[in-house]
Every structure is written in C-alpha cells, then in structure tokens.
Amino acid sequence: MAAPTYDELKALSFGYLNGSDVLRYCPFQVLQKQIAIDADSVQIGCDIAYSEALSTLGARYDIETELTKTDDTRYSLMVKIIAIMAIRNIVSNQAGLPQNMIDQFEWVKQTILNIRNGQESLAGMKISPVARRSGTELIPSSFTTLG
Numbered sequence: 001m002a003a004p005t006y007d008e009l010k011a012l013s014f015g016y017l018n019g020s021d022v023l024r025y026c027p028f029q030v031l032q033k034q035i036a037i038d039a040d041s042v043q044i045g046c047d048i049a050y051s052e053a054l055s056t057l058g059a060r061y062d063i064e065t066e067l068t069k070t071d072d073t074r075y076s077l078m079v080k081i082i083a084i085m086a087i088r089n090i091v092s093n094q095a096g097l098p099q100n101m102i103d104q105f106e107w108v109k110q111t112i113l114n115i116r117n118g119q120e121s122l123a124g125m126k127i128s129p130v131a132r133r134s135g136t137e138l139i140p141s142s143f144t145t146l147g
Contacts, residue, residue, distance in 0.1 A: 003035045003039075004035065009022075014042060014086075016069065022042065024083065025084050026090075044089070045088075049083075053081065053085065057116070057122070060115075060127065061126065061128055062125065066078055078122060085108055
C-alpha cells in the first residue's frame with residue numbers, strides 16, 4: 001500500500017482524533033515515512049494515546065465521554081494533548097526528530113504532570129462521574145515494649 005498524500009491523510013479519522021489534528025503537530029514527511037514502514041502505525045499510535053489519557057487523567061476527569069466526541073464539541077486542549085501523545089507513539093522508533101517535536105513531547109509530559117499535581121486543570125472538561133477509591137487508610141500500631 002502506498003503512503004497517503006497530505007490531503008488523504010488530513011481526511012482520515014482515527015476515532016477521537018483525525019488526520020488534521022495529527023498533522024497540526026507533526027510534519028507530513030515524518031508521518032509519511034512512518035506510514036511507509038507500517039501502514040497501521042497512526043491508528044495504533046492514536047489508540048495507545050487514548051489509553052494513556054484514560055490512565056493518566058481518568059481519575060479526575062471524564063475522559064471516556066470526551067473520547068466519544070468527534071466534532072467541534074471536543075475540548076481543544078485535550079485534542080492537543082492526545083494528538084501529541086499519539087505522535088510520540090507513532091514516531092517513537094525514528095531518529096533525528098526535529099527539536100520542535102521533542103519540545104512538544106516534553107510539554108505534554110510536563111502538562112500532564114501539572115494537571116495530576118493540581119497546578120493546572122482542564123477547566124473545560126467534566127469531572128469524572130465515578131469516584132475512585134484510593135485504598136489508603138490508617139492502620140493502628142500494635143507495638144509493645146519487650147523488657
């Protein structure tokens with residue numbers, strides 16, 4: 001299978017993300033090179049990014065509902081975060097990536113850490129409807145002195 005053209009890739013849908021979302025943060029030539037190696041790499045990279053978003057942000061935000069959206073109702077910051085996560089997964093085996101892509105990977109890593117630490121928020125997203133119990137509890141001590 002031949003690698004898709006720019007317009008063909010831009011029109012593809014990968015679930016929550018579409019081709020234009022991915023192209024917004026990754027040069028076409030980098031994606032084209034990866035697709036020539038593995039035609040399913042973009043879909044697989046997006047699927048992994050969805051799982052990563054669920055596991056890293058799902059305890060606080062309703063990521064599952066967000067991932068069902070496919071139109072203009074998507075939260076734009078979440079689209080950016082997931083698109084960059086997907087690109088990181090897609091091109092992880094390539095050497096010599098442009099510095100701006102490496103900077104984006106660092107940005108998404110730091111942003112997720114900040115969100116999890118409460119220093120930033122996804123103010124436009126709903127809070128997760130399911131309270132997740134952490135399992136943390138105090139255990140009384142039962143030490144006694146011997147002799």
